[in-house]
Amino acid sequence: MNHEEIKRYFEATPPPKEVQLTPWANITDTQVFLRSCYSTIKNFNGPVDRCPAWWHLRDFYILMKKTAQQAAVEKIEVTPFEEIPDETSSAGETAV
Template identity: 85%
Template sequence: MNHEEIKRYFETNPPPLEVELTPWAKITNTQVFLKSCYTTIRNFNGPVDRCPAWWHLRDFYILMKKTAQQAAVEKIEETPFEEIPNQASSEPETAA
């Protein structure tokens, strides 16, 4: 995945305004962070894999994807099962 693909991902899935990238690195404005990474990568002379901004962008992307997957799993786990209408109950009915 290259930085243009990551850029398209964040255009369709904007991250929250503030993100804790690591315990010692908190991003207070993700849009400014992303713009800075894109500009630095574009202006970097040399292989992109040597650009520090590329590694920051990649780490941020991985964190956001992982967070989105965890949120989806938690949502599924929190969703209660509902009875399907018109399905017979497993409990025997008693006559009154």
């Protein structure tokens, strides 16, 4: 994934305003952070994989994807499955 694809992702699904990227890095305005990363990557002379802003952007993208997946899993875990009252397992059935 390149920075343009990540940019399109964040345009489609904006991140929250504040995010704790690491225990020692708290982003207080994610839109400013993203604009800074995009600008730095665009103006970087050299391979993109050597650009520190690329790695910050990539780490932020991975964190946001994991957070979205965890939220989806938690939503599923909180919503219990409904039991169908007519279907009960009989004691006479054996597993094959």
